[in-house]
Amino acid sequence: MKNKKTFMWLLLSLLVLAGCGSSRPVNTEQDVLTEQTENEDDGRIVVGFSQLGAESDWRSANTASMKEAFSINNGYNLVFNDGQQKQTNQITAIRTFIQQDVDYIVLAPVMETGWDSVLEEAKEAKIPVILVDRMVDVADRSLYQCWIGSDFELEGKKVCEWLYQYTLANDIPSEDLHIVDLQGTLGSTAQLGRSRGLNEAAIEHGWDIVALKDADFTQEKGREVMSELLREYDNINVVYCENDNEAIGAIKAIESAGLTAGADIKNGEIMVLSFDGINREALAYAKEGKIACIGECNPLHGPRVAALIQSLERGREPEKFNYVEESIFSTLDDVETIKVDGIEYVVASPK
Amino acid sequence: MEKANKESIFKRVSDTNLLLSITIVVFVLMYIGAALILGGAFTKPQAFFNILNANAALIITSCGMSLVMITGGIDISIGGVVALVSMCCAVYLDYHDGSIFGSVLIALGIGLAYGIVQGVLVAYLDIQPFIVSLAGMFFARGMTTIVNTAPFNVSNEKFVALKLTRINVPGMGSTNKLGAYVPAYVEIGVVVAIIIVLVLFVVLRWTKLGRSFYAVGGNKQSALMLGINVKRTKFLSHLICSVLAGIGGYVYFLHVGSGAASHAMGMEMNAIASSIIGGTMLTGGVGNIIGTLFGVLSLSTIQNIVSSAGFDQAWWTGITIAAMLCLFLLIQSVIMANKKKALKAV
Numbered sequence: 001m002k003n004k005k006t007f008m009w010l011l012l013s014l015l016v017l018a019g020c021g022s023s024r025p026v027n028t029e030q031d032v033l034t035e036q037t038e039n040e041d042d043g044r045i046v047v048g049f050s051q052l053g054a055e056s057d058w059r060s061a062n063t064a065s066m067k068e069a070f071s072i073n074n075g076y077n078l079v080f081n082d083g084q085q086k087q088t089n090q091i092t093a094i095r096t097f098i099q100q101d102v103d104y105i106v107l108a109p110v111m112e113t114g115w116d117s118v119l120e121e122a123k124e125a126k127i128p129v130i131l132v133d134r135m136v137d138v139a140d141r142s143l144y145q146c147w148i149g150s151d152f153e154l155e156g157k158k159v160c161e162w163l164y165q166y167t168l169a170n171d172i173p174s175e176d177l178h179i180v181d182l183q184g185t186l187g188s189t190a191q192l193g194r195s196r197g198l199n200e201a202a203i204e205h206g207w208d209i210v211a212l213k214d215a216d217f218t219q220e221k222g223r224e225v226m227s228e229l230l231r232e233y234d235n236i237n238v239v240y241c242e243n244d245n246e247a248i249g250a251i252k253a254i255e256s257a258g259l260t261a262g263a264d265i266k267n268g269e270i271m272v273l274s275f276d277g278i279n280r281e282a283l284a285y286a287k288e289g290k291i292a293c294i295g296e297c298n299p300l301h302g303p304r305v306a307a308l309i310q311s312l313e314r315g316r317e318p319e320k321f322n323y324v325e326e327s328i329f330s331t332l333d334d335v336e337t338i339k340v341d342g343i344e345y346v347v348a349s350p351k
Numbered sequence: 352m353e354k355a356n357k358e359s360i361f362k363r364v365s366d367t368n369l370l371l372s373i374t375i376v377v378f379v380l381m382y383i384g385a386a387l388i389l390g391g392a393f394t395k396p397q398a399f400f401n402i403l404n405a406n407a408a409l410i411i412t413s414c415g416m417s418l419v420m421i422t423g424g425i426d427i428s429i430g431g432v433v434a435l436v437s438m439c440c441a442v443y444l445d446y447h448d449g450s451i452f453g454s455v456l457i458a459l460g461i462g463l464a465y466g467i468v469q470g471v472l473v474a475y476l477d478i479q480p481f482i483v484s485l486a487g488m489f490f491a492r493g494m495t496t497i498v499n500t501a502p503f504n505v506s507n508e509k510f511v512a513l514k515l516t517r518i519n520v521p522g523m524g525s526t527n528k529l530g531a532y533v534p535a536y537v538e539i540g541v542v543v544a545i546i547i548v549l550v551l552f553v554v555l556r557w558t559k560l561g562r563s564f565y566a567v568g569g570n571k572q573s574a575l576m577l578g579i580n581v582k583r584t585k586f587l588s589h590l591i592c593s594v595l596a597g598i599g600g601y602v603y604f605l606h607v608g609s610g611a612a613s614h615a616m617g618m619e620m621n622a623i624a625s626s627i628i629g630g631t632m633l634t635g636g637v638g639n640i641i642g643t644l645f646g647v648l649s650l651s652t653i654q655n656i657v658s659s660a661g662f663d664q665a666w667w668t669g670i671t672i673a674a675m676l677c678l679f680l681l682i683q684s685v686i687m688a689n690k691k692k693a694l695k696a697v
């Protein structure tokens with residue numbers, strides 16, 4: 001008897017809870033949108049975006065840009081999903097997008113491997129897949145419509161060209177440069193491109209690369225590795241950091257070793273070069289001149305992806321690989337423009 | 352004395368049924384709610400089969416977890432074992448041009464080895480299962496990176512053919528927006544998972560061995576008095592759990608088709624959560640395999656609801672799962688309290 005009563009109570013509380021569980025989504029604005037997409041008569045383009053996570057400032061800026069570009073006012077319904085750094089989450093999200101019959105799938109993959117079968121499903125459902133930022137490693141390239149992202153090698157070349165122009169403007173002979181490279185996570189697309197850019201420039205101009213060390217794109221690792229390098233070598237005068245976080249760490253290491261970070265190599269300062277240009281702290285350092293030059297890595301992919309979708313809507317076949325426009329930042333006025341691969345870039349002051 | 356014990360075991364089974372029915376009701380309500388409110392994706396049969404396809408490996412490993420939990424233990428090494436199995440099989444298939452049969456043997460071998468070592472440590476040397484499997488987890492993750500550091504896709508033709516094999520579900524399907532009829536399908540892993548669920552269900556329900564798992568988890572002393580070999584039963588539960596982790600690892604590998612050290616990160620936690628939602632008690636003695644199946648389904652339905660509703664914050668999944676866990680733990684403790692009262696009355 002008593003058991004029965006408890007059971008009824010439990011069932012009741014359960015129903016209430018289950019009710020809360022399923023009604024929670026209804027109250028959000030986003031949900032109303034999803035409902036509207038089912039009507040299909042509002043003429044909006046439905047885009048499913050699977051973002052890999054929210055691990056860095058760059059990533060957050062990337063997400064914000066996509067959300068802005070695919071807003072309702074621009075005629076889109078965006079179904080956003082955060083994969084929390086897990087591939088299985090992203091695969092689940094794409095399968096859900098396919099079941100929802102979205103018009104386009106945008107994917108920022110967490111890793112390069114393991115996408116074949118889910119992209120095959122998207123292809124069967126005739127939903128074009130646009131890749132953002134990182135690439136996927138699939139045998140059949142027709143599994144995705146196109147890719148959009150940064151040309152990391154070009155970023156590296158630009159920063160190296162800036163360094164070369166700077167040495168020319170200040171009469172610093174090439175053989176006097178002793179460079180250390182704080183590399184990003186080994187094997188990542190960004191690390192490979194940026195390291196290659198430096199390597200090529202060093203061969204071309206005869207620079208001395210003292211050491212290459214993995215600093216994993218993090219501030220802590222950047223500080224640690226730079227401290228070690230400063231103990232090991234006493235002739236370092238340029239540090240090439242493959243992202244902003246490493247640069248911040250490197251500056252801290254330089255300062256705690258009693259040295260100064262700055263562009264005045266002749267008077268014993270250590271020049272810091274960096275990439276990304278999103279991190280506030282790094283931009284502040286750039287304004288102070290502690291970071292001599294930052295190669296921008298543009299996270300604002302939203303408008304470019306939207307443009308690609310618009311051209312697909314008009315039945316045009318876009319380029320398979322698309323690069324975003326990126327600039328280069330420096331507070332020093334020794335170099336005003338640089339030329340890489342025949343294209344001229346104006347050196348801007350940091351935002 | 353013996354009569355009283357038998358009665359209490361019987362009573363536990365009825366608690367199991369109560370918890371099971373609650374789990375199923377929650378799942379059905381949640382799914383129907385999602386179909387009504389979110390519509391679209393949830394009304395198609397394939398949406399449901401996708402949940403099965405994506406979670407076949409989790410279903411298999413959760414079954415093992417439930418078994419260990421019913422016996423009063425825990426095994427947090429299964430995520431690591433899954434990663435190790437996929438990496439070893441990937442390396443064997445691609446670098447050594449291995450056969451499918453060989454890779455299955457590797458998966459079973461790893462599971463078996465893990466089961467024997469962990470089982471002996473827990474059952475015969477009486478070390479805490481949490482500690483043993485914690486060490487097992489670290490070892491498996493570490494070994495995975497030693498076998499191969501970089502993640503890679505398997506391109507072995509026979510394996511890829513097996514991976515892409517789809518079993519159409521008769522009489523189900525949907526038309527997509529292009530007007531083409533797409534039959535609903537499941538992957539091979541789902542069939543394996545369903546067979547395992549059925550076999551374990553039968554074993555737990557109707558065999559002496561199955562009942563001894565409940566008895567050991569419920570009360571070791573009375574299990575001993577009933578003439579059950581407690582150590583052997585504990586050993587077997589860990590052995591079966593690890594072998595299932597090996598099979599689950601192969602099914603996971605078959606689903607993603609790549610080896611990576613980051614595979615199945617945190618799968619053990621999802622397995623524990625699924626088991627608890629499915630009505631398995633951490634204190635042992637109570638649990639049901641069908642409940643575990645529905646526990647997995649509930650977990651992944653929450654994930655699907657979050658992703659099709661397009662929530663900005665993926666944390667909603669975690670928060671909803673946390674709420675469900677709290678609810679089920681609450682129900683469990685109420686039942687335990689009631690039982691104590693009932694026993695006192697006797």
